[in-house]
Amino acid sequence: MTDSIYDEIEIEDMTFDKDRGLYTYPCPCGDRFEILLDDLRDGEEIAVCPSCSLMIRVIFEAGDLPRVEKEGLKGKMEAAVAVAVSA
Amino acid sequence: MNISLKGNSGCHQLCTMWADVAASMLYAFGSNGRGQLSLGHLEDAHTPTPCLIPSLLPSVPPCVIAAGGNHTVLLFPSGECFAAGDNTGNQCCLPSATFPSLTAFHPISSYHRWEHVSAGWSFTVLIDYEGKIFVSGKGQKGELGLGEDRHDALLEEIADFSPRKVIQVVSGMAHTLLLTASGDVWGWGAGRKGQLGEPTQSIVSRPRKVEVGFPVSKLDCGKDFSILVSRDNPQHIAILGNDRYRIGDSLASWSGAEILDIQASWNGVYLLETSGTINAWGKNDKGQLPPPSLEGITDIAVGSEHALAIAEDRTTKERKIITWGWGEHGNCGKPGGGDVIGEVFSLDIPAPRNVRIGAGCATSFVWVEE
Numbered sequence: 481m482t483d484s485i486y487d488e489i490e491i492e493d494m495t496f497d498k499d500r501g502l503y504t505y506p507c508p509c510g511d512r513f514e515i516l517l518d519d520l521r522d523g524e525e526i527a528v529c530p531s532c533s534l535m536i537r538v539i540f541e542a543g544d545l546p547r548v549e550k551e552g553l554k555g556k557m558e559a560a561v562a563v564a565v566s567a
Numbered sequence: 568m569n570i571s572l573k574g575n576s577g578c579h580q581l582c583t584m585w586a587d588v589a590a591s592m593l594y595a596f597g598s599n600g601r602g603q604l605s606l607g608h609l610e611d612a613h614t615p616t617p618c619l620i621p622s623l624l625p626s627v628p629p630c631v632i633a634a635g636g637n638h639t640v641l642l643f644p645s646g647e648c649f650a651a652g653d654n655t656g657n658q659c660c661l662p663s664a665t666f667p668s669l670t671a672f673h674p675i676s677s678y679h680r681w682e683h684v685s686a687g688w689s690f691t692v693l694i695d696y697e698g699k700i701f702v703s704g705k706g707q708k709g710e711l712g713l714g715e716d717r718h719d720a721l722l723e724e725i726a727d728f729s730p731r732k733v734i735q736v737v738s739g740m741a742h743t744l745l746l747t748a749s750g751d752v753w754g755w756g757a758g759r760k761g762q763l764g765e766p767t768q769s770i771v772s773r774p775r776k777v778e779v780g781f782p783v784s785k786l787d788c789g790k791d792f793s794i795l796v797s798r799d800n801p802q803h804i805a806i807l808g809n810d811r812y813r814i815g816d817s818l819a820s821w822s823g824a825e826i827l828d829i830q831a832s833w834n835g836v837y838l839l840e841t842s843g844t845i846n847a848w849g850k851n852d853k854g855q856l857p858p859p860s861l862e863g864i865t866d867i868a869v870g871s872e873h874a875l876a877i878a879e880d881r882t883t884k885e886r887k888i889i890t891w892g893w894g895e896h897g898n899c900g901k902p903g904g905g906d907v908i909g910e911v912f913s914l915d916i917p918a919p920r921n922v923r924i925g926a927g928c929a930t931s932f933v934w935v936e937e
Binding site: 487492493495506507508509510511531532533534 | 598600601603636637688707740759769791833834870871872893895896927928929930
């Protein structure tokens with residue numbers, strides 16, 4: 481398995497797409513390695529390229545990952561309640 | 568002969584658009600998901616395939632073949648530039664709304680005569696004969712050099728920055744270096760690994776002087792490192808940034824002949840000596856480093872994880888174009904595709920005196936005069 485790991489990449493060097501909850505990093509083939517934030521939270525660490533066989537291992541601390549959306553959701557609900565009340 | 572339509576027999580309607588070019592031919596092969604090979608489609612090519620060539624393209628050899636993540640830029644001695652491939656971020660220097668991708672080379676602004684060009688992952692740097700520096704494309708790590716919070720641009724000049732007499736520009740995945748005639752180096756873009764020198768900054772959003780400690784004669788960018796050759800002592804080659812393959816240690820103990828060229832792949836350094844031999848260091852899990860027996864090499868083109876070279880037989884003077892390394896997308900030109908490990912593959916196309924080679928992210932280009 482380790483033979484097929486192209487590189488080890490620190491999560492700080494990856495690009496995070498908030499809307500898709502997806503971390504990506506350039507692949508030498510021109511496409512991008514991808515891994516979902518949810519998969520990182522589940523302990524997965526291998527990001528794959530959709531266009532070729534290469535994979536990277538993502539170096540990260542589980543505790544440093546963006547927090548689960550619950551707080552955001554709660555905040556939105558409070559805001560919605562506030563709007564409803566003021567209306 | 569209409570060279571541009573060879574192998575594209577279904578494109579008769581294009582005959583009027585793509586005219587004859589004097590006896591020269593541009594071949595491309597490898598990864599083509601965004602049209603970066605200029606083949607008129609988005610399919611990979613596993614063997615050298617004639618590119619679609621606009622009638623405006625000069626018939627003389629390009630002086631630069633710059634290949635980014637998914638786009639390719641050709642620069643000609645006339646100062647004309649042509650781009651093909653992904654343009655979703657304006658990296659081909661055209662408005663992305665009109666041209667999201669270009670499957671054939673298209674001219675870049677004819678208002679300028681361009682002197683230097685480089686291509687990074689999703690951006691292009693161009694310098695005109697007046698010394699003005701332009702950027703086009705997108706990037707979140709300062710790749711455009713236009714300042715904080717500037718993440719996209721369409722052929723925009725970097726204002727208030729005019730280093731004296733730039734002689735070379737090179738880009739890695741997300742950083743760019745400029746070399747001036749006096750041996751000074753300027754850079755911008757991603758700097759988290761130290762590829763832009765000290766102080767280490769994650770994002771260098773405006774050009775800054777890269778303190779190398781000596782005047783530089785040659786340089787190149789790897790994925791997240793920089794290599795710089797001392798002008799006064801060519802045995803002294805510095806590496807700035809990520810050096811997980813300990814290339815710096817190897818360079819420190821290298822004592823070779825005169826350097827003809829030095830280039831970086833994403834994870835390696837390739838040094839061509841005037842003697843015709845290549846010294847290379849770095850990642851080698853897919854045969855990226857050439858077999859040690861190579862000789863008679865007159866030119867190299869190093870891509871992300873593969874390379875091309877022109878090899879000349881000492882006695883017969885016969886020239887061959889050879890490839891090696893990671894070739895999953897057909898970028899080593901081997902029929903059926905695949906890596907070339909521990910050996911080289913000779914392309915089945917003629918290599919006359921006048922030939923140019925280029926390599927990018929699993930892309931390969933060969934210009935020949937026929």
